[in-house]
Amino acid sequence: xxxxxxxxxxxxGVSARDTAGVVVCGPAGVGKSRLVRDALQGSEYRWIxxxxxxxxxxxxxxxxxxxxxxxxxxxxxxxxxxxxxxxPPGRKVIVAVDDAHLLDDLSVFVxxxxxxxGAAKVVLTVRDGSDGTGIPxxxxxxxxxxxxxxxxxxxxxxxxxxxxxxxxxxxxxxxVDPDAAGRLWTLTRGNVLYLRNIVEQExxxxxxxxxxxxxxxxxxxxxxxSLVELIESRFGDxxxxxxxxxxxxxxxxxxxxxxxxxxxxxxxxxxxNIRGLITVDxxxxxxxxxxxxxxxxxxxxxxxxxxxxRRLRGLVATELAAGPDRDEMRVVVRRASLSLDSxxxxxxxxxxxxxxxxxxxxxxxxxxxxxxxxxxxxxxxDAHFLHxxxxxxxxxxxxxxxxxxELAAGPxxxxxxxxxxxxxxxNLLWALSRPDEAxxxxxxxxxxxxxxxxxxxxxxxYWFATDRPAAALEAAKAINLPDLPGVVGAETAFALxxxxxxxxxxxxxLKTAATGYAxxxxxxxxxxxxxNIADAELGALLLAGRLTDVEPLADRVLTxxxxxxxxxxxxxxxxxxxxxLGTGRLRDACRLLDQAATAFAAQHSTGWGYRYNVVRATALxxxxxxxxxxxxxxxxxxxxRPFRSLSCExxxxxxxxxxxxxxxxxxxxxxxxAAKTAAANGQFAAEVMCLQLATQFGTPEHADRxxxxxxxxxxxxxxxxARFAAALxxxxxxxxxxVSEDFEAMGxxxxxxxxxxxxAICHRSRGRRGSALNCSVRAEAxxxxxxxxxxxxxxAAEPLPLTERECEVVALIAAGLLNKEIAExxxxxxxxxxxxxxxxxxxxxxxxxxxxxxxxxxxxxxxx
Numbered sequence: 129x130x131x132x133x134x135x136x137x138x139x140x141g142v143s144a145r146d147t148a149g150v151v152v153c154g155p156a157g158v159g160k161s162r163l164v165r166d167a168l169q170g171s172e173y174r175w176i177x178x179x180x181x182x183x184x185x186x187x188x189x190x191x192x193x194x195x196x197x198x199x200x201x202x203x204x205x206x207x208x209x210x211x212x213x214x215x216p217p218g219r220k221v222i223v224a225v226d227d228a229h230l231l232d233d234l235s236v237f238v239x240x241x242x243x244x245x246g247a248a249k250v251v252l253t254v255r256d257g258s259d260g261t262g263i264p265x266x267x268x269x270x271x272x273x274x275x276x277x278x279x280x281x282x283x284x285x286x287x288x289x290x291x292x293x294x295x296x297x298x299x300x301x302x303x304v305d306p307d308a309a310g311r312l313w314t315l316t317r318g319n320v321l322y323l324r325n326i327v328e329q330e331x332x333x334x335x336x337x338x339x340x341x342x343x344x345x346x347x348x349x350x351x352x353x354s355l356v357e358l359i360e361s362r363f364g365d366x367x368x369x370x371x372x373x374x375x376x377x378x379x380x381x382x383x384x385x386x387x388x389x390x391x392x393x394x395x396x397x398x399x400x401n402i403r404g405l406i407t408v409d410x411x412x413x414x415x416x417x418x419x420x421x422x423x424x425x426x427x428x429x430x431x432x433x434x435x436x437x438r439r440l441r442g443l444v445a446t447e448l449a450a451g452p453d454r455d456e457m458r459v460v461v462r463r464a465s466l467s468l469d470s471x472x473x474x475x476x477x478x479x480x481x482x483x484x485x486x487x488x489x490x491x492x493x494x495x496x497x498x499x500x501x502x503x504x505x506x507x508x509x510d511a512h513f514l515h516x517x518x519x520x521x522x523x524x525x526x527x528x529x530x531x532x533x534e535l536a537a538g539p540x541x542x543x544x545x546x547x548x549x550x551x552x553x554x555n556l557l558w559a560l561s562r563p564d565e566a567x568x569x570x571x572x573x574x575x576x577x578x579x580x581x582x583x584x585x586x587x588x589x590y591w592f593a594t595d596r597p598a599a600a601l602e603a604a605k606a607i608n609l610p611d612l613p614g615v616v617g618a619e620t621a622f623a624l625x626x627x628x629x630x631x632x633x634x635x636x637x638l639k640t641a642a643t644g645y646a647x648x649x650x651x652x653x654x655x656x657x658x659x660n661i662a663d664a665e666l667g668a669l670l671l672a673g674r675l676t677d678v679e680p681l682a683d684r685v686l687t688x689x690x691x692x693x694x695x696x697x698x699x700x701x702x703x704x705x706x707x708x709l710g711t712g713r714l715r716d717a718c719r720l721l722d723q724a725a726t727a728f729a730a731q732h733s734t735g736w737g738y739r740y741n742v743v744r745a746t747a748l749x750x751x752x753x754x755x756x757x758x759x760x761x762x763x764x765x766x767x768x769r770p771f772r773s774l775s776c777e778x779x780x781x782x783x784x785x786x787x788x789x790x791x792x793x794x795x796x797x798x799x800x801x802a803a804k805t806a807a808a809n810g811q812f813a814a815e816v817m818c819l820q821l822a823t824q825f826g827t828p829e830h831a832d833r834x835x836x837x838x839x840x841x842x843x844x845x846x847x848x849x850a851r852f853a854a855a856l857x858x859x860x861x862x863x864x865x866x867v868s869e870d871f872e873a874m875g876x877x878x879x880x881x882x883x884x885x886x887x888a889i890c891h892r893s894r895g896r897r898g899s900a901l902n903c904s905v906r907a908e909a910x911x912x913x914x915x916x917x918x919x920x921x922x923x924a925a926e927p928l929p930l931t932e933r934e935c936e937v938v939a940l941i942a943a944g945l946l947n948k949e950i951a952e953x954x955x956x957x958x959x960x961x962x963x964x965x966x967x968x969x970x971x972x973x974x975x976x977x978x979x980x981x982x983x984x985x986x987x988x989x990x991x992x
Contacts, residue, residue: 131163131291134282138167141280142222142249149222149243149250151271154284156362157321160253161226163284168251173222174212178230186234189225201234208238213247221248228252228270229263236266243270252279286318295320299327300336300343303726306697308336308345315349315422322423325355342726349426356427363405363424369396374405375432378425380444380466382416387447413453441470457485457652464498476505483514488652490692492522509535509544516551517615517653523735525559546579550616553586561734561770563594585612585620592623593771597809600627609643614651618644622660629668630776630806632813632841637668655692659685659699663739666703670710671813672843675875682707695736698727702740709747712877714915717747734769742774746781750878752917754788761785776802776814780821787825790939790984791953792919792932796827803830812840820849824882825919826932828857844874852883861890865903872910878918881910885924892924900924928983929971937964942981 141150152160165175174193182188187204193211194204215221223242225231231239242248252270254263271279287295293309316322329352330336336345366374373392377383385408389397397417400406405424408417419425429437445466453459464482467475479502486495499507499515512535519528532552540548549570556566570586584606591600604624612620621644629637644661648654662685669677682704689700705720721744728737741760749757761781779802786795803818816837819830831853838846848870855863868883884907891900904924911921930938933954940950947965951958965977974980 131159131166134163134284135167137280137282138164138251141282142168142171142251144280147249147278147280148246149252149271150280150282151228151252151254152282152284153254155286155319156255157319158284158286159320160255160284162320164224164226164251164253168222168224171222172215172219173224173251176212176223176225176235178225178227178235180230183230183232186232187238188232189235190238205234205238205241209241209245209247212238213242222251223248224251226253227255228267229254231267233266236264236270239270250279287313287320287323288318289313292316292318292323295323296327296343299324300338302338302341302343303722304343305345306701306723306727307694308343310697311345315426317421319421322355325352328352329355351423351426351430355423356430359423359427364403366403366405367396367399369393370399370403370405371428373397373400374419374424375428375436376440376444377406377417377419378428378432379437379440380448380462381418381425382411383444383447384413384451385415385417387451388417391443391447435471438469438471441466442472445470445472457488461485461489461491461494465494468497468501474501474505476502476507476511479505480507480511480514483511483518484652487514487518487521488655490655490694490696492518492694496522509540509548513547513551514653516555520551520555520559521656523559525555528555529560542576542578545573546575546582549573549575550582550586554589554619557590557593557771558735563590563771566590581607581612582616585616588620589623592627595773595775595809597627597630597811600624601631609640610646612647614647615654615657617647618651618654618657618661620644621647622657622664625661625664626667629664629671630811630814632671632811632816632837632843632846634668634672634674634813634842638665641665641668656696656699658688659696659703662703663706666707666710670706671817671845672841673845673848673874673876674843675711678707678711678875695727698724699736701727702736702743705747706740706743709743709750711875712881712910712914712916714747714751718744718751718753718915721747734767738764738767738769739772739774742777742781746777746784749781749784749788750916750918752788754785757781757788758785776806776811776818780817783821783825787919788917789943790919791936792825793936793954796822796825799825812837813843813846816841816846816849820845820852820879823849823853823856824879826856826886826923828853831857845876848874849879852879856886859890859893861887861894861896861899861903864890865906868903868906877910877914878916881907881914881916882918882920884910885918885920888924889920930968934964934968934971937961938968938980938984941965941977942984 138150138152141147152164154160176189178189187194187208190208190212193208212223213221223239225239228239239250243250250270254267271281289310292313293304293306296304296309296312312323312326316326326349327336329350330345333350335347335349336343338344369392373388373396376388376391383391385397397406401408404420406417407420408415445463448454448459448463448466451459454463460478461482464478467478479498483495483498483502486492486498496515496518499511499518502511503515512531516528516531519525519531529552532548532555535548553566553569556562556569567590570583570590573583575583584603587603588600588607591597591603600623607620609617609621609624621640625637625641625644628640641661641664645658648658648661662681666678666681669675669681685703686700689696701720702724705717705724708717708720721740724740725737725744728740741764745757745760745764748754748760761778764778779798783795783798786792786798799818799822803815803822806812806815806818816834819834819837822830831850834846834850834853838850848867851863852867855867864883864887868880868887871877871880871883884903888900888903888907891903907921907924911917928935936954937950940953945953947958947961950956951961954961965980969975969980972980972983974983
């Protein structure tokens with residue numbers, strides 16, 4: 129899994145006429161043996177293993193093929209070669225040697241003879257650095273270019289992060305939380321042997337467990353004894369001073385080389401480097417030292433006495449405090465986190481400063497711990513605020529509320545009171561899903577001018593969250609967004625970006641988003657809010673039809689998410705997935721949104737999980753996975769989230785599901801209701817999206833309203849949607865084809881496909897078969913590129929001689945519904961449904977409901 133290119137390289141090497149074989153080089157545990165076995169599956173091969181125990185025994189590796197006790201070594205060698213290369217008629221043998229660097233000299237000689245005679249292709253695995261160190265010269269001579277006996281060489285690297293995640297998902301037979309997959313990769317650095325051992329242990333101990341269909345990893349790893357012994361055997365007998373070098377790095381890496389030499393000594397650092405226990409590499413600030421593999425540090429920490437580790441952490445923290453960058457935020461966080469479990473006395477000022485820095489770095493767990501220790505040491509209100517903030521953003525809302533409730537009595541100055549109320553109210557709103565209590569708390573507070581901006585800002589957020597955009601815009605008149613502090617400015621900007629985007633004021637939305645990003649950077653308390661703002665900015669671009677700006681935004685967010693821990697990776701994937709959906713790249717959208725959903729499944733079901741599952745359901749329905757999409761929407765409905773209902777987006781998702789089920793009239797009805805609601809709320813850009821999709825589904829009746837909306841909203845989408853609806857209403861096939869081209873230029877490939885499909889249908893209805901074919905081929909090409917499946921595409925490609933209502937009835941028969949159920953779904957009488965079934969059977973030449981259903985299923989496209 130994840131090694132297809134390397135497997136192909138081995139197979140190519142043994143198949144090529146001009147090679148003697150393949151040598152696979154790499155460090156221990158990267159999967160050389162498994163790779164070669166997989167590559168040779170289906171071949172006639174012999175498996176020979178070099179071992180330390182047999183290294184001093186002549187022909188020790190070939191014992192199974194040594195059939196005589198002949199004292200003549202040359203005859204013995206010949207008999208071994210004949211035995212090991214013997215094959216059934218018409219078959220060629222491949223001799224595979226695992227750990228060839230451990231072979232005895234006579235076994236190496238046998239391989240030389242096999243290569244020289246061309247008796248068989250040879251595949252070797254060797255534990256090797258890139259320079260070949262650690263391999264006997266006699267073995268290395270095997271693959272030197274001698275007498276044109278060339279070996280293909282493959283230097284096998286540890287698994288990359290994504291390859292490791294793919295292997296985990298395959299081995300565990302289910303999706304793996306990206307954070308868990310990332311932690312396992314960080315711990316093992318892609319070493320397959322280490323990964324397998326740790327996963328087996330974590331499964332056995334119950335720390336790696338499946339929750340809501342997703343594998344989660346909780347707690348800290350416990351390394352298997354066998355793995356510990358294997359790694360310690362590679363350490364060898366370490367002098368205490370050399371071991372101390374590794375121990376110092378184990379508690380505080382990376383450390384500047386000069387600082388490490390001051391903490392320990394120069395000679396021991398050099399010896400640790402020579403032994404391959406540490407690495408020394410240049411960095412922007414000088415030369416940094418690290419342990420050579422994360423597990424080396426894990427094992428040394430596990431073996432060392434706690435008093436030793438406390439002393440070493442104190443030494444590293446003291447060294448960092450003496451450095452020129454002692455006050456740089458990342459260094460402050462390192463100093464404080466080291467001091468937590470050291471022999472140094474607690475420094476509450478340092479801990480509070482570091483808690484703020486840990487929030488800035490999005491390490492909310494560390495921030496909470498630093499603030500908690502600071503509180504225990506007598507720190508003031510700031511520590512309490514930071515502690516509650518970290519808990520709330522970690523979706524531990526009940527704990528945050530308890531911590532804040534203890535502070536309710538004050539004493540407060542005006543600003544601290546406002547900060548307290550804002551923090552408690554946002555926790556009630558978002559983390560605890562209790563918006564009414566949040567509003568009551570804010571309404572009851574009395575603050576002076578110094579704290580009023582915090583309260584006014586919360587009101588903007590509250591009205592946005594409770595789906596009252598007009599009230600949010602009215603409340604925003606009381607604030608000056610650039611003056612708001614940190615997370616308050618960022619969160620308010622998120623709300624206003626989303627609101628103005630849906631209204632259709634794209635320029636205002638993008639300007640507000642820029643202000644929000646500045647607030648997030650300016651403060652140290654809003655790292656994840658950047659992703660919320662990005663989602664709102666993305667919404668503005670999608671609604672307006674400025675789709676050429678979408679991909680750069682998604683790329684930027686993915687880059688930022690890779691730099692932060694925890695939920696950031698999933699948020700980056702979710703936003704990129706939404707961007708892919710908006711530009712019609714369904715395969716990418718489903719992949720990215722599935723990845724995000726896996727991460728959000730356990731802890732964020734009513735927050736980010738809810739928000740991106742709506743988008744995911746839309747993507748799945750558009751891609752043809754209608755049942756999966758419907759199941760997700762049913763789960764969303766069951767959550768009954770009391771804030772930000774996303775009603776327009778949910779309606780669009782429901783409409784795609786209904787259309788995918790063949791009930792296009794129901795889809796159009798859903799969109800009509802959503803458009804009416806959006807219009808009532810002044811959300812004109814959202815209304816455009818609903819009416820454009822209704823047009824894609826074949827409803828031309830919204831042309832006039834879309835023309836009005838083109839004057840109320842910014843961006844190219846509304847005008848283009850209006851042209852689409854007018855052309856569909858007028859039966860103007862040429863204009864529909866032109867609209868398709870313009871939608872493609874704008875970047876909405878799904879709409880471009882549907883416009884082309886409707887052009888084909890229009891041409892065909894007027895007998896212009898050549899033009900119809902051209903438009904149909906264009907629609908097919910866009911469908912192939914995007915992975916989108918729509919009613920218009922199916923109608924253009926494979927028209928059935930049925931009316932729209934008959935198509936809906938047949939689709940529901942294919943879905944397994946009885947006539948009574950179909951009548952309830954379509955709001956018809958049972959007798960009317962029976963009539964539609966009879967006429968459909970007559971028109972298609974089918975003789976039963978079963979044949980009719982099978983005909984429908986055959987014509988339905990399947991997702992790629």
